[in-house]
Amino acid sequence: MSAQPDLLYSEEEQALRAAVRGLLADHCDAPGVIARTESDAPHDVALWKALAGGMGLAGLLVPEELDGQGATHREVAVVLEELGRAVAPVPYLTSAVVATEALLECGADDLLTELASATAIGALAVGLHTAPGAGFPTVRLEGGRLHGELTGIADAAVADVLLVPADDGGLYAVAASAATITARTALDLTRPVATVTLAGASGRRLGDAAPAVRRALRAAAGLLASEQLGVAEWALAETVRYLKERTQFNRPVGGFQALKHRLARLWLETVSLRAAARAAADALTTGEDTDVAVAVAQAYAAPVAVRAAEEALQLHGGIGMTWEHPVHLYLKRAKADAIAYGTAGAHREALAELVDLRAP
Template sequence: MTDLLHSEEEEALRAAVRDLLTDRSTAASVLGLVGSGDSGEPGEPGMSGELEAPGVLGAPGASHDRALWRTLTAGMGLAGLLIPEELDGQGASHREAAVVLEELGRAVAPVPYLTSAVVATEALLECGADDLLRDLASGTAVAALCVGLHTAPTAGFRTVRVGDGALLYGELPGIADAGGADVLLVPAEDGALYAVAVGAAGCAGSDGPAGTDGSAGPDGPSGSDGPARSYGPAGPDGSTRPARSDGPEGTDESTAVTVVPQVSLDRTRPVATVVLAGAAGRRLGEAGPAVRRALRAGAGLLASEQLGLADWALTETVRYLTERKQFNRPVGGFQALKHRLAHLWLETAQLRAAARAAADALATGREPDLAVAVAQAYAAGVAVHATEEALQLHGGIGMTWEHPLHLYLKRAKADSIAYGTAGAHREWVGELVDLAPA
């Protein structure tokens, strides 16, 4: 039987990542990055320490800490954990990636690790795209799989149309971290997965009306959080350039790729709509197996991120209730609160076992579908419950924007529908064990 406890190497990796995040991803820096209140404007640069102007990967609206991501990738090589050593990766397993994601969850770190270093990487591994995998391993590129963040591993997914000359046309909403991606992995109706190079495709952050028919207007699709930056057709080398409006009759220089931010509950993992209007893509392989593998790995390792959220919420709540006094005694000493904390501890411990089992199953190949489905059937409820309890038990301070609790609650709520809801995963468990529906 596989040992689900952390090895010495995994504990060393945990310590290194936690130390880095303690120094480089503080609550103040994350709050400064995602903005203040409902203004939609970035926070003060001085709050974020290592953040550089503009402080994000991609363009405004892609709330990623560029300096932190560079340290995690180029400095520590963590983007290449799942990539073989012969492709300049670390040749590690999903167990190590789970350790990293748990710590990133504890810090609610605004970096595209799950979407690029796990989900997109798994899709590229399935397709055998060695050159792109080398770019991801080195940290010189960020990739995003253009499948809605809500999509479960067993669900169907939206595709785009392939037109004359193998140009791609279509609109794909709900794509996580697309605003900071250099490469978009796009599933098409012909059954293939295409790589579309967008460079630093991103978006501006001011409001603007969409087309009256709900399609992409001059400021992007309806429901967007601002106008998009557009890119022209890819050149022979796969590179793109900003679209021009003065091309001959608007044909040769027409918009090819547009990434428009959507209003995101969790601003540390923003979603966007990707609009393709004649974008040239490189065929990588079959979309079906690649997308299913990517979404399964994303769902399985998301449980480790949710574990980090729940563990942080429990730890901080215990600390606060130990220090906070009422009637001349610590608030945590009241029996009713002890019971609530004990129940939360049991839920978190059970989630830890489920998340570790999912990571190990992905690493070893032993019934990964069942382990992932079980973990996700349980993880969302625990993460949301833990953060909701933390918010309530912190009292008034927990309701303020200055306290980071709202970041964790929003991430937990957003994660609860990422890669399939708990209900969808329970149905998957039933199918895997031949349990008849009620």
């Protein structure tokens, strides 16, 4: 019988959190993020270089012999909590998790070294909305060249290498410069999506697409819960802080019982989300009951993160409706994350199948 997982944060994980939070405090302020969403370059390349190269976080999941850190999904989860708390516009989830997991499945050591050392950014050319185990579009392989169009590809605009599934069942590495990448309007401007068009591009076959994509999307869904936890924690903490300062009838607004009840409910939901997210990260690390833990985390995470951001928007009153206040960034991230890597409903259906509790 397996031991119960320890969901508490270790000293090393807490130290990692402090380091990442400190870096984000210095390089990822809300006005800067808002300004980037209004520009043609929403990604913060300088912040990415500091995180991925300076701190070595791009290679957490990559073995040490490939210039990675040889860490686990638990450490990655801590990083994603902090990135969610700051709605950081960096391709960490898409490159350091999704693309990296696909390459680990294929054994593409040279590309893993490039991603781990932050000399390249990778993007899996599968729509952001795709759930683990779901079908996904492919491009045509004709005469050794790739042809076709793939939509909803997150962070493709800053990728150096695209991992493209083809109709022969293979996963191909394609230089991003060989593709036409067309930006599409996204709800979450801090994680832009694009259409990738290939017209006779050459690619290198890495391995079978199906197991690589499934592994990548499962890790993405499980660790996305940690990002959603970061969003919810920021929304709760910022709302509590604001309600302590805002006064009405010469009393702090936070002293009104009705608002206390709303915040108490949100706190309970956020604590439960932390447990679910930690369980998913631990299951990805140990390989025990992974599918169940990931499905539970994603079935629970999206509604909580969205509700936390909505409550923050409402309880901030008029200031919360302004573009200058960052709460809209968190609401958009929460809403976009709610359909990323499968909706909560899709994960509930998957969970029902896994535990044999299907609806009658």
